Amino acid sequence: MQSWIHYPKNIKVAKYISCYWLIEKTTLQDINNFPKLNPDPATHLIICPQKQGFHYDTAPQVSSGSGSHWLFPQQQTLQIDHSERFIYLGVKFHIGALYSLDIPDYNHPTLNQADTVDMDHLLSVTGFPAESLLQIGRTEPLECCDKLDELFLPLLTNAKEDQHSEITHKVLQLLDSTAVSELGGKLFCSQRTLERSFNRVTGLTMKQCQSMNKLEAMLEYLYQRDASDIDWVDVAFKFGFSDQPHLIRQLKKQIGLTPKHYVEERGLTIDIYGGVTARD
Template sequence: MEQINMPTLVHLGFQRFLPCVGLQPYIQCYWHIVRAAGPESLSTEFMHPEGGSGIIFNFGAPIHLDGMQHSAHCLVTGPTRQSTKLELSGKVDALGVRFWPGSGRAFLNAPLSEMLGQNLTPADLSLVLLGDELTERLAALPTAQAKIALLETRLLHYLAARESLLEASELRMRHALNWITRQRGQGELRHLLGELDIGQRQLERLFLQDVGMTPKNYSILQRTAYAKELLRHDIDKSLTDIGYHAGFYDQAHFIREFKKVIGITPGIYRNKALHNPKR
């Protein structure tokens, strides 16, 4: 298991790990955060949307997502189209699984459109895969690596049992997601429809089922992600130029769509990134 050192969230002991080869098509990474309780232990972070879904195993104090407290030891986090406010206080000890966009449904029972913007328990989804027994076993293990090893064994076994159920639609979905990502959300979807030889409604049904949002919404997330990258690194470019390069019609459109997804304007985001580039 390879650990990836990340400069972000170092104050929370944040670590990120690559999945094993068999799970790499489905899982972007595992992450682990741990911190002892202290007198001033409140932390507020913002998780920006990229189209994926995930699982959080929480072995510490309850977490707050967008102001709502969650005491469950296991949460399934659906895809989002806006940034999520994460508040942590007291003892922090959490292990997360981050699925690639379009890949979480291989392990989750419901269409991802039903999980959009939702944080659900395994019981809400009737997920035997993520029962209390697994959470208790994970909590008893001393290291993130040991927890991930147990979790991967369970995920690989589950995947093997339903491999015959995976359809050609999964290959189409991966092609579509890779195409939109390569185009940074700026490609005309009619070209993608031609490559896949399917209609617009069929593509939208696939996206709602496997990603939880339409191809257009996913494209907006990709354009916004590219704009964030430009705002952090191309400090000499004006906001107008960055909006243009990221595929927005004009500055007003750029500001409106960026704020809708990230929660703040591009100008404020750039100022924050310049003053705290590691966060």
């Protein structure tokens, strides 16, 4: 399994796209055939060969198909079928970015599903070079990212901001460091107005998004440590849980594993899609 994550160089592109990533499975010997993706408030556009299948399972809901596709914000842990060889080139958009973009055939906001996408239609091009990009991504990641910047710039240049997207940008800048109940006072805006605009742009509540971001930060923290080095009481305090039982309940609710089981099975719960990657 090989993977990389890089960031847009173009400032206009970086306003809407968080990062580019690639993951490729080249051998059937990999034992991690059904990894899980953590809940994610961001949207990913995933470029892959036209005949390559995808399968995301949140039981009882399943999203499947073939070729390039959207993976919209997910409120639950997803199990992916990675049992066959595959290559994915991903474009991770900032939270709520799609609200400002003129995307053909897109129903906003969309959550908890994956949908196929016509890349020619999306980017107003003829003959989107998917295979060429994937080949460059295998060997020259930075060149691949430069080409993605070039391809996405026209779509992003035409983005339109309004009062709801502006409010949401301000909320996102404070969300990881401020209690939701304090945001109205800091932004000189009513809590109801903040919540309404944020939900309109992202499809999520501020609390839901904050919880997902906190989970991502905590799992990345755990990913970098051996089980013997983890003090669960300290982890609970560090990430804002009232006590260790509260941490256990939340982790069980969000990813279906207790903290102990997560550490034991960390190879099975990853967010390689522009987030946590495997340790060296």
